[in-house]
Amino acid sequence: MSAITRDEVAHLARLSRLALADEELDHFAAQLDVIIGAVARVAEVAADDIPPSSHALPLTNVYRPDEVRPGLTPQEALSGAPAVEDDRFRVPRILGEEA
Amino acid sequence: MSLIRKSAADLGELIASGEVSAVEVAQAHLDRMAAVEPKVNAFLHIDAETTLEQARAVDARRAAGEELGPLAGVPIAHKDVFTTRDMPTTAGSKILQGWKPPYDATVTRRLRESGLVILGKTNLDEFAMGSSTENSAYGVTHNPWDLSRVPGGSSGGSSAAVAAYEAPLSTGTDTGGSIRQPAAVTGIVGMKPTYGGSSRYGLIAFASSLDTPGPFARNVLDAALLHEAFSGHDVMDSTSVDAPVPSVVEAARNGDVAGLRIGVVKEFGGDGYQAGVLARFHETVELLESLGAKVFEVSCPSFTTALPAYYLIAPSECSSNLARFDAMRYGLRVGDDGTRSAEEVMALTRAQGFGPEVKRRIILGTYALSSGYYDAYYGQAQKVRTLIARDFEAAFQQVDVLISPTTPTTAFPIGERADDPMAMYLADLCTIPTNLAGNAAISVPCGLADEDGLPVGLQIMAPVLGDDRCYRVGAAVERALQSRWGGDLLSRAPEL
Numbered sequence: 329m330s331a332i333t334r335d336e337v338a339h340l341a342r343l344s345r346l347a348l349a350d351e352e353l354d355h356f357a358a359q360l361d362v363i364i365g366a367v368a369r370v371a372e373v374a375a376d377d378i379p380p381s382s383h384a385l386p387l388t389n390v391y392r393p394d395e396v397r398p399g400l401t402p403q404e405a406l407s408g409a410p411a412v413e414d415d416r417f418r419v420p421r422i423l424g425e426e427a
Numbered sequence: 428m429s430l431i432r433k434s435a436a437d438l439g440e441l442i443a444s445g446e447v448s449a450v451e452v453a454q455a456h457l458d459r460m461a462a463v464e465p466k467v468n469a470f471l472h473i474d475a476e477t478t479l480e481q482a483r484a485v486d487a488r489r490a491a492g493e494e495l496g497p498l499a500g501v502p503i504a505h506k507d508v509f510t511t512r513d514m515p516t517t518a519g520s521k522i523l524q525g526w527k528p529p530y531d532a533t534v535t536r537r538l539r540e541s542g543l544v545i546l547g548k549t550n551l552d553e554f555a556m557g558s559s560t561e562n563s564a565y566g567v568t569h570n571p572w573d574l575s576r577v578p579g580g581s582s583g584g585s586s587a588a589v590a591a592y593e594a595p596l597s598t599g600t601d602t603g604g605s606i607r608q609p610a611a612v613t614g615i616v617g618m619k620p621t622y623g624g625s626s627r628y629g630l631i632a633f634a635s636s637l638d639t640p641g642p643f644a645r646n647v648l649d650a651a652l653l654h655e656a657f658s659g660h661d662v663m664d665s666t667s668v669d670a671p672v673p674s675v676v677e678a679a680r681n682g683d684v685a686g687l688r689i690g691v692v693k694e695f696g697g698d699g700y701q702a703g704v705l706a707r708f709h710e711t712v713e714l715l716e717s718l719g720a721k722v723f724e725v726s727c728p729s730f731t732t733a734l735p736a737y738y739l740i741a742p743s744e745c746s747s748n749l750a751r752f753d754a755m756r757y758g759l760r761v762g763d764d765g766t767r768s769a770e771e772v773m774a775l776t777r778a779q780g781f782g783p784e785v786k787r788r789i790i791l792g793t794y795a796l797s798s799g800y801y802d803a804y805y806g807q808a809q810k811v812r813t814l815i816a817r818d819f820e821a822a823f824q825q826v827d828v829l830i831s832p833t834t835p836t837t838a839f840p841i842g843e844r845a846d847d848p849m850a851m852y853l854a855d856l857c858t859i860p861t862n863l864a865g866n867a868a869i870s871v872p873c874g875l876a877d878e879d880g881l882p883v884g885l886q887i888m889a890p891v892l893g894d895d896r897c898y899r900v901g902a903a904v905e906r907a908l909q910s911r912w913g914g915d916l917l918s919r920a921p922e923l
Contacts, residue, residue, distance in 0.1 A: 332794065340790045340797075344746065345753075347774035348786070356787060359848055363791060366849055367735040370807045373814065380809030381816060383636045383666070384622045384865020385891065390665040404529035408757030419755050420769040 331364040332357065430455040435501045435595040435649040442489075442500035449489075449500030453482035453544050456502045460546065460593045463923045468568050469578075469588040471507050472514050473547040478502070481544045488542070498656055499542030504594035506585050507548035508555055509535050509640070510629040514545070518631045519553040519563040519581075522752050522759045522780030532629020533664065534598060534640050534657045541656040546594050549584030553782045554749065555600055555633045557581050558608055558854035561845050562784040569841070570613060572881055572920050576838040579609025579854075582643070586613040589643050591923060596653050597643040602634050603737055604833075604858025606641045607870035611833035611884025614872045614916045616650045616901065617643045619858075621892050622865035623668035625654075626661035634744035635666075637862045645917055647871060647901040651679035654894070670892060673867075678895035682902030685719030689900070690826035693726045695857045701836040703876025707883040708832045711873040714907055715830075715900070723826055727818035732811050733860040738852060739795045739808035740863070746792030749785065752777060787848060816864040823890045828900055831857045833870040833884030861888050869897035871904055872916040882916060 334357040341348045341356075348356070402415050411418035430438070430452055441447045457475050464470060485500040505511065508518045510528035517523045531539070538545060552562035560568045560583025568583045570576040571591040578587040582599030586609035589597050599606035601619035610617025618641045625640040632638060642653035654675050661667045691712060696705060716722050754760040754776035755769070762775040781789070795804040822829055835856055844850040861868040870884040885904060889896035909915055 336794075337790060340793045341786075342774075344789045344793045345750075345770065345774045345777055346781070346786055346789065347771075347778040349778075352778075352783075352786070355783075356790060359787060360791060360794075362849055363738065363787070364794070367738045367804070367808075369735045370732055370739065370811050371803060373729070373732050373807070373811055375807065375810035375814065378810040378813050380806060381812040382809060384816070384863070385666070385668065387623075387666060392662045400529050407529050408526050410754060410758070410760035411763070417756055420763050420765075420767055420772045422769045 330361045331368065332360050431459045431592045433595065434646055435498060435644060436652060438501045438595060439497045439499065449482040449485040449544060450479060452500060453478050453502050456546055456594060463591050463593060466569060466574055466923055467571060467587050467591045467593070468566055469504065469549055469584040469591065469593060470547045471517060471550050471565050471584065474514065477513055478544060478546050485542045485544065496541045496656065498652055501543055501596060502546045502594055503538060503543045504547060504549045504585055504588040504597035505535065505538070505545050506551055506582050506598045506600060508551055508600055508631045509598060511535050511545070511548065514548055516548065519551040519565060520780065520782070521564040522776070524759065526758055530629060533626035533661045535629060537657040543656065549588055549597060551584055552581035553785050554631065555581040555602055555605055556745065556784050556788055558604070558851050559844065560584060561841065562782055564782055567841055570838045571923060572614065573838065576840055579612040579838065581605040582609050585643050586610055586615060586617065589615050589645060590917060590920065595645065596649060599641055599643055600630060601639050601641055601862065602637045603741060603862050604855035606643065607833050607858045607868060607884065607886060608854055610643055610870045612838035612882060614882030614920065615643055615645050616647055616869065616871050617641065618650050618654055618869040618897060619861060619867065620654060620658060620894050621668065621867045623666050624672065624894065625658045626664040626667055628661055628663035632748040634741040635748060636744060637741060645915065647898055647905050648679040651675040651898050673892055673894040675895050675898045678898040679902045681899055682906055684715060684900055684903040687720045687828070687900070688826040689715055689720045689722050690725030690822055690829045691722060692730065692829050692831045693724050694728065694730045695831035699835050699853070700832065701876060701878065703878045704832050704834070704836060704883050707874035707876065708885065711885050711904060712830070714904065718903055718907060725822045725826060725829060727822055729811060729814040729818045730860045733815055733863055734852065734856055736808040736811035737859045737863060739804050740812065742788040742792035743795045743805050744792070746789045746796065749789055752780065784848070812863045815860050819864045819866060828896050829888040831886050833857060833886040837876050837879055837881035837883060857886055866891045867894040867897050869901050871901040873904060873908065874916070875919070
């Protein structure tokens with residue numbers, strides 16, 4: 329049995345906001361099946377009583393003084409924007425026509 | 428000796444004494460780049476005028492009597508994953524083509540403050556995901572030892588630039604081996620500092636719990652000088668370690684291993700390792716013994732599951748980090764014709780802007796983090812991560828450093844693994860445990876493999892904040908091997 333199906337890859341691509349072409353889906357499904365088969369080896373490690381590590385070094389609650397510091401100007405912040413209007417990021421519509 | 432073949436330390440002294448100007452040194456390297464870039468393709472962005480301007484500024488500061496550091500006026504190649512205000516920053520991706528960041532990364536800022544002269548931005552696997560630099564959207568970089576082979580990756584432009592004498596120093600980032608592996612396969616020195624020892628602020632994120640900036644150089648002392656120049660606590664990076672930078676320069680000058688306990692990692696060797704790599708590694712172990720080190724075999728059983736754990740953790744973090752490339756605030760935007768929604772534009776842009784390896788990892792990470800799979804994949808990988816850290820801890824009770832080959836093979840031919848992701852991932856087999864545990868490791872050249880005449884790297888791993896031990900052992904190996912060879916390894920590379 330395959331570890332992952334083409335339909336699952338298509339679903340994951342939708343969740344990841346990747347508009348993949350059909351041939352890409354075929355290609356990735358086959359490759360991801362091999363990769364997931366290989367990484368699934370982690371399941372063989374007996375680790376029920378082992379705490380997970382999300383980070384290499386345990387650092388918690390790192391604060392700095394709450395002081396006002398210079399930031400980017402609006403022009404700098406917008407300098408790489410694909411579209412700008414009135415000192416703001418101009419974006420495509422975010423709601424459907426029916427909304 | 429021509430200026431381009433000199434060490435960074437020597438160049439710094441020559442410039443400080445006024446024997447040569449920073450402008451002359453920069454020009455010599457720009458000339459070399461013009462001559463060999465058509466063959467090597469290490470750089471994504473070169474702007475001679477910006478480079479010479481920086482060099483002139485250093486000369487002016489010197490002339491004004493300013494006290495400058497040991498690398499002032501020395502040229503450096505900068506990996507194109509660090510933001511730079513005066514140069515485009517692409518991360519090797521089409522999605523950031525032509526982007527000029529509005530701020531400097533902390534590493535960039537510190538290079539400038541040290542008076543280093545940035546020659547340009549170097550090629551990399553897209554978003555630092557890869558081991559060959561073939562995943563760049565802007566073409567492959569060629570290994571100066573054999574132009575038909577990869578320079579390693581992801582920091583392959585940086586390793587090739589230094590090995591091709593285009594720059595005495597370069598920057599890299601190491602998430603699973605992206606500094607040590609390219610250093611090993613191009614015959615130079617590459618160091619992954621302790622996680623948090625060098626700032627990630629302004630480094631375009633791939634896997635935030637693993638990404639670590641570090642230096643490349645042609646010798647151990649130069650790497651240490653660069654390490655010291657850009658490392659240290661940074662309030663802009665909340666995972667930055669608030670501790671003094673280990674005394675790496677002193678360790679690189681010292682190089683005494685008498686009485687040092689060295690552990691050979693039992694799990695790294697055997698099947699899948701090239702004979703010539705193992706031969707050079709075993710000779711180096713004997714060499715260390717002859718220098719007075721005590722060598723032990725040490726078992727780290729969890730290291731055998733480091734690779735699968737890494738390929739769950741790194742893609743998971745990448746799938747989250749790369750969500751920021753949404754076509755709204757900066758970078759590419761595709762299909763915004765007034766009829767499409769933001770979500771459609773986002774999906775079209777990401778499909779066109781990202782290359783295949785980045786897409787694979789985003790999908791893999793999304794899968795590993797999905798409800799229903801989370802515990803079996805991401806959760807379990809995090810437990811393996813704990814076990815690997817425990818293996819290191821136990822090993823460092825017995826020995827001062829651990830050693831292994833840096834890579835299982837020498838540089839592979841361009842194209843050989845390009846469409847076989849699992850084969851590509853194996854290049855990082857020996858380097859990944861250090862990223863998962865956050866400790867320090869270096870790769871130094873230890874000879875050429877008999878089969879193909881290509882460089883082999885020795886990996887030296889030290890505990891968290893034990894970076895100085897990497898340099899101490901690296902310097903010992905370098906000194907002994909160079910006296911045996913009558914020069915450095917790179918002097919045996921073919922002329923370009």
